[in-house]
Amino acid sequence: MADDKLFNYYERQDVLPTFGNFKSAAELAAYAGQRRELFSDKLILPPRLFRDAEVLEFGPDSGENALVFAGWGANMTLAEPNRHAHPKIEAYFAHFGRTERLRELVLADVEGFRSDRRFDIIDAEGFIYTVQPSEKWLGIFQRLLNPDGYAIVSYYERYGGFFELALKAIHAAGKALRGGPAQETAKLLFEAKWDSIPHTRSFESWLMDVLENPFVRHRYFLDAAALCAAAHRQGFDIHSAWPSYRDSLDIYWHKKVLPGDEKLRRATRHLDRSRLSFLGGRKLYLVGKAEAVSAISASIETLVLDVDRMVDDPLGDSLPRVIASLASLRETIRTTEILADDAVELEAFTATLESFHRIFSAIGKRDMADVTVLTRSDQAFINTWGQPAHFLVVRKRAEEA
Template sequence: MAEDKLFNYYERQDVLPTFGNFKSSAALEAYAGQRRELFSDKLVLPPRLFQDAEVLEFGPDSGENALVFARWGANLTLAEPNRHAHAKIHAYFAQFGQTTCLRELVSSDVEAFRSDRRFDVIDAEGFIYTVQPTENWLGIFHRLLNPDGFAVVSYYERYGGFFELALKAVHAAGKALTGRSALKTAKTLFEAKWDSIPHTRSFESRLMDVLENPFVRYRYFLDAAALCTAAHGQGFDIHSAWPSYHDSLAVYWHKKVLSGDEKLQRATRHLGRSRLSFLGGRKLYLVGKAEAVGRDLGFDRSAGARCR
């Protein structure tokens, strides 16, 4: 059955996509440590930034990330369109003594959300690529953020998502060839891989959220350079990204001030050369003439592009 929006698909499922079922403070603290590493080391956003901050999280699902923000001192407004998740959110905040940090929980998606308030941080992880065109949610974020506020997003990048699509294709072929259920096929193919990585959600949720998800498709994936260009058009600057969207090896006089257009140009040039790195998950940087890199992945050797 075709779905209009991702949360419509989630509402039809028996499991929540990210539910970690934390039963103890130790389990939550271990998860908070992973989030601290992500924000401090990779995104250069120290948890202290969240102290007394007004945070709006779109699509919190069962609320694990929101709990961590609350532990860091944030005041939370949560917009979760899937009502099946609301009971889990309230139970979590009560269980871990963070109820006073939950200012509001509303049943709304990004495009339907309305508020006269402004926020210091907007967080939208995992689903935002399905809200298209991109300019729609960027404009909403711009309207809701305080000056110098931060928008934190995660999404399927067009090149970085290649292997997710490959795994989906393998899974679909496995079901067709064996006639087995989606879950049995997925466990046969991927359970060993799943057990080898640190995760907080169930195998079943991964199956539903990725392998069977009708929105995990190339046509929805975002190109990093195009996203940066669209964000620039809405008045946003890139603070940080993982992998880096900045050319961290670029060196120029520290007192030189780059215009927003120059920063964007440098970032998109770097992203064009990084596509193989995103696709392969290892350092494969395209060097050589810029016009060669500008072609699809720069494979035209006659133009002088090389991979290092």
């Protein structure tokens, strides 16, 4: 059964994708601390900004993030199209004594939400990339925000999503080679990797949310530069992003006012040179000539597309191209001008490429035993997650009101 929208996929599942099942104030406080770090330090949105703000959150799922915003003093309007999530949201707000901050809970998605009210902040995390084209949701946000209002989104970035796609391709190959239930194969391949990181959700939730999710695919992933350009055309300025979408090495007189088009041009140039960093999940900034940057970007794009094709046909024609491309990228890294924190970072990334090359080579040999040994013991594989999820904060230009 094909799913038209992401929430249709979740409605058919037995679990909510991000349900943390918080029971105590201490559990909620620990999660709120993580959110405070993200918003204050990385997104430059201090919690004080949420005090008495009218906040609209699209797709809150079970409501953990909404609880945090309410704890910061926000009045929450929640648009959640998955009806199974509503009882969890209401129970959460009642349990933690924040019902008075839940202004409205609506059964609607982004495209179906209707309101004559305007909001100070819109938050849409973890799904917005599936609403395409991006101009569609940007236009909706533009209409619903107050002038100088903020929109916060997280999404799968096209280059940063490589390793996520690679895990899906390995999982698809594992299912093809050994048969059996998807969950058993996933645990055999990835349980050691999953257990190596802290998390607030179950392995089964991750299986559903990533490995089996039909929307975690290249055709939905957004290119950061293209998204920034679309936001600019829709009347938004970039406020912040994580990873950073602004060139932090750029220096000019503080009184100099750059036109919006020039700001976008500088951000785009920076993003072009950041694609390897996004893929690797670490600082691997391309500092060479523009032609070299473009060539590496093209090779990465080809690799990502071939890995994506393997999700549907894991033992098909794309597999030998993936093996060759991984080897080629590994060698290219060794001869490219790259700004990294130190040589160790480059060595670690090279080891990661080598690790995935070994795993896909084992798939090519139809050696499921070797694939399993590598995914359960290779530290470069276990430690690598890339940078699939990007956060972007845009601000509605006052003159566009």
